[in-house]
Each structure stands twice: as C-alpha cells, then as structure tokens.
Amino acid sequence: MAQLLQPEKGTPETGTTDPRILRSRRMLMDSLGRLLKKKEFEDISVQEIADDATLNRATFYLHYPDKNALLQAMTEARFRDLIKRRAITFTDCHGALRAIALGVCDYLAETTGCPSQLARMSLEGSIIPVVEGMFKEGLALHGTAPRVDTALLATTAAWAVFGAARRWFQTTNRVPAEEMAATIETVVSPVLFGASQQLESGNTEAPLV
Amino acid sequence: MAQLLQPEKGTPETGTTDPRILRSRRMLMDSLGRLLKKKEFEDISVQEIADDATLNRATFYLHYPDKNALLQAMTEARFRDLIKRRAITFTDCHGALRAIALGVCDYLAETTGCPSQLARMSLEGSIIPVVEGMFKEGLALHGTAPRVDTALLATTAAWAVFGAARRWFQTTNRVPAEEMAATIETVVSPVLFGASQQLESGNTEAPLV
C-alpha cells in the first residue's frame, strides 16, 4: 500500500489500485450526478454529497479539494466513457474529426441537460484536454510533416470544437447533433489538416446552422 | 434613480450611470487586482476585498454574487481596456486577426503573471466573448457571403485563438508574443476566411513554435 492519495493537488490520481479509493471516488461522482438531477450545482453542499454517498464529509476532502474538483473529475470520467464506447477509428481523419465533434455535442446534450445547469462551468478544463489528446494521437498516426507544432494544432482544434459545440448546445431550436458535427468538421478541419483538401468526404451541400 | 442593481444575476449591468455604483465596482475591482499581487485568488476572502476597498462586505454582495463574478468582471474590464487602447482596424482582416491574437497573448502575459495564479480560472467566460464580438464585427464589415453562420465562425475562432494563446502562456520558455500571434493567425485564419487565401500579408516563413 504505497499510494499517495493526492499526488497532484486537485487532480486526483487515477492510477490507484486500492479498491477503497476507487469505491469512494465512484460513489462521490455518482452522488453528485444524482443530486445534479434535482438541484443546481451551487445549491449542493459537500455534506449533501457525502451523505448521499454514505461517506464522511472528511473523506470527501481526502479525495477532492472542493466541489468543483469533483465536478471536473466526474465530467472527465463521463466524457472519457462516452468516447470509449463509440470506438473512434483514425483510418479516415475527416471522419474521426466529425466523430469527435459529434461526441462532444452528444455529451453536452445528454449530461448537462438535466436541470440545465453547469453550462457556465469549467467543463472546459475537463473535456477539452481529452479531445486534445485524441487529436494529438490522430496527428501522430497521420505522420505528415506538420506546418506548425502538432501539439499546438491539437490544442487549437480542441478549443475550436468545444467552443462550437458549446455554442450549439446553448442555442434554442438546435439543429440535429449530426448536422452540427458535419458543420464543425468543415470549419475546423483546415486547422488540423492544413488548408488544402477539405470536402473530400462527400458533404458538398452548404451547411447552414 | 431607477436603476436595477442586478438585472441579470451574476452579470452586473454596465449601463449604469449612478456614480456611486460605478465607484463601488471600480474600487472592488481595483482592490482585487491589488490583492492578487500578494496572494492566490483562493486565499482572498470577500472581507479582505471589501476592507481594501473601504466598503462594507454587504456592499460587495450588492454588486457581485461571489468572488468569481468579481474576477470575471475585472478580467473583462481589463481586457476590454487593453484592446481599446490599441485601436484595432479592420481594413486588413488578416492583420486584425493577428492583432487580436497578440492582444490576447499580451493580456495573459501581463495580468496573470503577477504571482502566477488564475490560470485555471474561468477567464474563458470573460475574454472569449469579447474576442468573439470583435470577430463578429469584422466579419460583418467584410460582408462576404459566408459559407456558414457568421456567428458560429466568430465563436469557433474566438475559442481557437484563446486556446492557442492560453497554451502559449502556460508554456515555459515562451516564444515572443508577436511570433505566437503570427502563428495563431496562420492556424486560425482559414476558420474565418474560408480555406482559400492565406499567406497574403507577407509571413511566408514557416512558423515553428
């Protein structure tokens, strides 16, 4: 048992094997998810979360520095799970970009739609890094001599995709997520794949959001 | 005196004329700015801010729902001020994009460099909308038939620019801001101006970050 409980303050280590730690964190995330269906995030206290999780309040602080860190962790875990379920292949880069965009749209629509809060959250901090990592992976496989630093492209594209998806989500009378994903692809793809070949995968109709 | 004090909860109305309100808000922002040079944001209490501003703590809550809202407001005000000082002309669109990118880089470097905090903040929520508004203005002047919704392009580009600038700022051994701004321009410009004419303004050397 040589586990540091909080190796990086505020960013709980996921590489733990101790079942007690996994269990506590899972229960805390689940409880927050449950409570978010009933109340606004701001109206939920750490005590409530701990109670719902049948854990002591001090245990909460053993894992997360505050409420926001838990929300962050929960969001990241859920998003990771969603994109893992739909295994995204990088055989077709444009298709991968569209699939990722769709994933972000779907995630926003499905999880933050509960009572309609957490739109103003620092979701940015949890789902953007995941998207960024996927782009980085994709660009590495692509293996073309990059115009600029690959990591910068990945970051930029990730923020662009998230910003666009977020805007779509906050819109009333949303267009279908698939359509939005296609639009995002056409707008963002030149960032990732130079400004050379776009419109290769058959979406020639002008996408108007 | 018919001023609603908080027309939108959490987003203090800027259209007030009452000198008392302006004065209080200015003093609170100034105090937060001062305190941020000494301590981390998390370690500053509302009481401290109010004391420094020689205002009652209750007065604080009359204007902002919490600390974060004040930080948000302060950030937005400062960034607005910075980009107003360097009047950005939209005669040359690519130049404008580069100038905006430079503005974001400079802002991050100059204001969040104090003791090095507020990097993890929801700055996103205050400076991205400003950038977005500038892009929207520029695209309106440009007046070309857009491939997609102009507002979406503005949002996407704003997030892309901010994300890239933020990454640059968090990097150790930063390249000069001007160089970064040029890189951001080449990466983001196809988002705004279709993927047709880039490299028109003489930056033909390959920018490597």
Add this chain to the structure above:
DNA sequence: TTCTTGAATCGACAAATGTCTATTACTAAT
C-alpha cells in the same frame, strides 16, 4: 431648498467550508 429614491452601512445570523487530531477498519504483503 426640500423631498424621494435607492445605494451604502451595520450587526447579526445560520449554514457551509476547509482543516485538524485521534481512532477505527480494512488491504496487501510477509
């Protein structure tokens, strides 16, 4: 000037936060 409106102050309050120090319970290895 006088009067009205509402911003700012003051004191007080319950609730929540974040941090301790034991103490207990359970995991993993010997």
Add this chain to the structure above:
DNA sequence: ATTAGTAATAGACATTTGTCGATTCAAGAA
C-alpha cells in the same frame, strides 16, 4: 495469521459565506 500502512470515520474547530432587516447617507428631481 500476523503485521504494517493507509483509507475511512468521528468530532471539533476557527473562518468564511451568503442573506437579512434596520438604519444612515447621498444623488437627482421638484
């Protein structure tokens, strides 16, 4: 089975938070 290490619990603590009602003060209009 015993043991060492650490997660979880329990209770307590000083602070901070957000809100309230009552009061004072000042800006703008008559």
